[in-house]
Amino acid sequence: MKYPNNIKKSYKKEINYKNRGMDLENLxxxxxxxxxxxxxxxxxxxxxxxxxxxxxxKNGAVIHKAYFKEPSTLDYNGIYKGxxxxxxxxxxxxxxxxPLSNIHLHQIKHIENIIRxxxxxxxxxxxxxxxxxxxxxxxLQFIQNNDRKSIPYSLIQEIGYPLTYNYNIGIDYLKGxxxxxxxxxxxxxxxx
Amino acid sequence: MKYPNNIKKSYKKEINYKNRGMDLENLxxxxxxxxxxxxxxxxxxxxxxxxxxxxxxKNGAVIHKAYFKEPSTLDYNGIYKGxxxxxxxxxxxxxxxxPLSNIHLHQIKHIENIIRxxxxxxxxxxxxxxxxxxxxxxxLQFIQNNDRKSIPYSLIQEIGYPLTYNYNIGIDYLKGxxxxxxxxxxxxxxxx
Numbered sequence: 001m002k003y004p005n006n007i008k009k010s011y012k013k014e015i016n017y018k019n020r021g022m023d024l025e026n027l028x029x030x031x032x033x034x035x036x037x038x039x040x041x042x043x044x045x046x047x048x049x050x051x052x053x054x055x056x057x058k059n060g061a062v063i064h065k066a067y068f069k070e071p072s073t074l075d076y077n078g079i080y081k082g083x084x085x086x087x088x089x090x091x092x093x094x095x096x097x098x099p100l101s102n103i104h105l106h107q108i109k110h111i112e113n114i115i116r117x118x119x120x121x122x123x124x125x126x127x128x129x130x131x132x133x134x135x136x137x138x139x140l141q142f143i144q145n146n147d148r149k150s151i152p153y154s155l156i157q158e159i160g161y162p163l164t165y166n167y168n169i170g171i172d173y174l175k176g177x178x179x180x181x182x183x184x185x186x187x188x189x190x191x192x
Numbered sequence: 193m194k195y196p197n198n199i200k201k202s203y204k205k206e207i208n209y210k211n212r213g214m215d216l217e218n219l220x221x222x223x224x225x226x227x228x229x230x231x232x233x234x235x236x237x238x239x240x241x242x243x244x245x246x247x248x249x250k251n252g253a254v255i256h257k258a259y260f261k262e263p264s265t266l267d268y269n270g271i272y273k274g275x276x277x278x279x280x281x282x283x284x285x286x287x288x289x290x291p292l293s294n295i296h297l298h299q300i301k302h303i304e305n306i307i308r309x310x311x312x313x314x315x316x317x318x319x320x321x322x323x324x325x326x327x328x329x330x331x332l333q334f335i336q337n338n339d340r341k342s343i344p345y346s347l348i349q350e351i352g353y354p355l356t357y358n359y360n361i362g363i364d365y366l367k368g369x370x371x372x373x374x375x376x377x378x379x380x381x382x383x384x
Binding site for chain 2: 036039041042044046047048049050052060061062063064065066067068069072073077078079080081082083084110113114116117118119
């Protein structure tokens with residue numbers, strides 16, 4: 001929204017939008033914590049892969065030089081109702097489509113692997129102010145059948161599963177899993 | 193082995209033994225890679241948790257200050273025959289017992305969580321030149337029923353599952369899983 005003299009007025013809502021990248025991750029982290037505390041699922045964000053170059057062990061192992069590495073798996077994984085679950089959180093700045101360049105090639109290979117071995121893999125896409133669970137199988141199918149380099153927003157709305165924000169939980173993605181993977185979960189009563 | 197004039201002769205085997213800490217992890221990493229390439233399991237080592245304090249974004253995001261964080265989960269996790277698997281690799285310097293101080297309190301809680309939700313959790317303990325799969329359920333039971341602060345080597349030999357080293361694979365821990373968790377794996381033929 002532009003005001004006279006090109007002054008942009010900062011509404012709180014605007015600020016939130018600017019930090020959307022942070023917000024999505026936080027809202028998912030909140031949910032992971034909630035699910036853990038309520039014993040509904042055990043899902044953690046993996047640590048960011050970092051290559052350590054130089055460590056000062058004299059002063060309590062302070063890392064002095066390191067760099068971020070490209071992830072080859074997805075950011076979150078864990079177990080829900082006995083099922084292996086892995087997913088990634090993706091902020092989408094475009095309002096019309098989700099660019100596939102957001103996903104690395106070995107992440108796509110990894111999604112294939114997870115699914116083939118009986119796990120659940122998906123993306124949580126934040127686009128146009130909404131949150132969607134987009135199944136890994138749908139992603140792979142889209143890539144296989146299209147030359148497009150982005151998934152249209154309309155398709156995300158059509159075949160994705162809208163996720164709801166809940167004040168106590170954050171983004172309630174387990175509800176989305178239940179909807180997207182009907183019949184998931186056998187919750188074996190193992191002793192091991 | 194000491195030689196005249198205190199000169200230590202470096203045999204290759206000696207070097208290997210000295211670096212056992214490194215070796216165990218490498219041997220497990222090798223196995224993970226082998227299993228992945230042969231499509232037997234999808235199990236990765238999680239990145240080391242690092243708290244980043246200072247990043248120089250001007251020169252390509254070089255981290256200038258960071259520190260190692262205490263892990264709250266185990267080092268390796270993934271999926272095998274549709275089953276959630278998580279474990280940690282533990283080098284044991286003592287030849288008589290494995291000190292429980294090697295495992296953080298929230299890691300024990302995490303093992304409980306994994307098992308309760310239908311996953312497999314265990315330790316791979318390297319002790320006295322041998323490798324053992326020690327089930328998470330056995331670990332929890334030991335802690336509950338003992339005041340001892342370490343697990344005797346004799347008990348590890350008795351109820352642990354010996355893991356074999358294989359030149360092509362590394363430490364063949366899937367074989368150990370098969371033995372320790374008989375009947376594991378349903379490998380669902382899901383499309384998702």
